[in-house]
């Protein structure tokens with residue numbers, strides 16, 4: 001993950017990740033942020049309480065600072081939001097109780113019945129089920145596009161979406177879970193402009209940045225209005241917390257904070273504390289995991305029992321996806337899928353034979369996790385829709401961790417014997 005040194009004196013992301021957003025002098029000089037586990041905060045006076053509420057709910061610029069109640073905000077949340085916004089290059093960020101809570105906040109915060117979501121395919125199974133189920137039930141339609149690299153194809157999908165209603169949101173998950181399919185973020189922004197000219201309302205562009213995260217991809221700099229990340233994954237990094245974050249312009253994030261307060265989906269104090277700690281080592285963890293992933297992906301590609309591997313690092317540079325990958329990403333990440341030459345039974349035999357890698361959903365932890373998407377993460381997605389985007393019964397998803405690569409390779413090779 002080589003990064004050019006910024007021309008300005010702005011700190012590098014690695015520096016931001018360690019200390020940004022925390023002032024020890026505000027916490028008795030504690031070198032590390034304390035965990036503020038209080039659910040409510042004492043007002044200095046009744047008049048201060050009133051001013052604080054005026055500032056929080058009406059945006060009154062009356063100089064009031066402080067916290068009211070944990071669901072509205074708390075000191076640990078201030079730290080992780082400042083850090084995430086700085087890493088993503090956003091004016092502000094809002095953190096939620098999970099990635100799904102963040103996605104729900106965006107959908108319900110910015111859309112109304114009759115609106116349409118134009119989204120990439122595939123997307124995370126939970127997001128797919130949310131759009132097709134609860135969100136559709138509220139009269140918000142969604143329509144998917146398979147080719148997020150080609151302007152003419154995407155323009156045709158946009159016309160189709162506009163025929164269904166007012167397009168309020170373009171949602172791009174890139175790279176996609178679990179196939180690592182790439183969407184051109186700048187193209188989404190340009191299509192949003194075209195839709196805006198045609199229907200008189202420009203849809204917001206939101207990108208799910210979970211697979212690469214802020215060290216390898218910055219959607220806001222590429223024209224997205226909102227960058228959503230499941231912080232449960234690489235940012236949390238130890239499979240011991242749930243969190244979601246959204247970065248963007250102050251006004252948009254203000255709206256998300258307002259809906260979050262009412263939905264009750266604010267990130268809790270303990271998880272915020274864990275997350276602030278985890279941000280500090282994120283760049284080290286993802287660099288080692290990415291190194292390991294490159295080796296494991298090559299091992300799989302060369303194995304006779306494996307039919308295909310979707311590792312981003314294998315994208316031919318002269319292909320449309322390769323061109324966007326080079327322009328848009330600073331690394332290939334460490335989560336990808338591969339397809340066995342076989343069926344569900346073969347996939348299950350491999351999973352059950354593993355000794356080091358753990359059979360579990362989720363990704364981005366220090367440990368290597370592997371799962372069978374068709375029967376787990378994408379269980380709720382109907383078979384035909386799954387198979388259309390390349391998730392069949394022999395597909396496995398792997399999130400490579402930071403263990404010694406020789407142990408991972410040996411484990412995988414002995415499990416492949418069982419297939």
Ligand SMILES: Cc1ncc(COP(=O)(O)O)c(C=O)c1O
Nearest residue numbers: 098099100124177210230232243
């Ligand atoms: C790409 C992607 N987006 C969103 C989510 C949802 O995040 P969370 O599990 O934190 O709610 C996931 C979870 O696996 C995911 O993989």
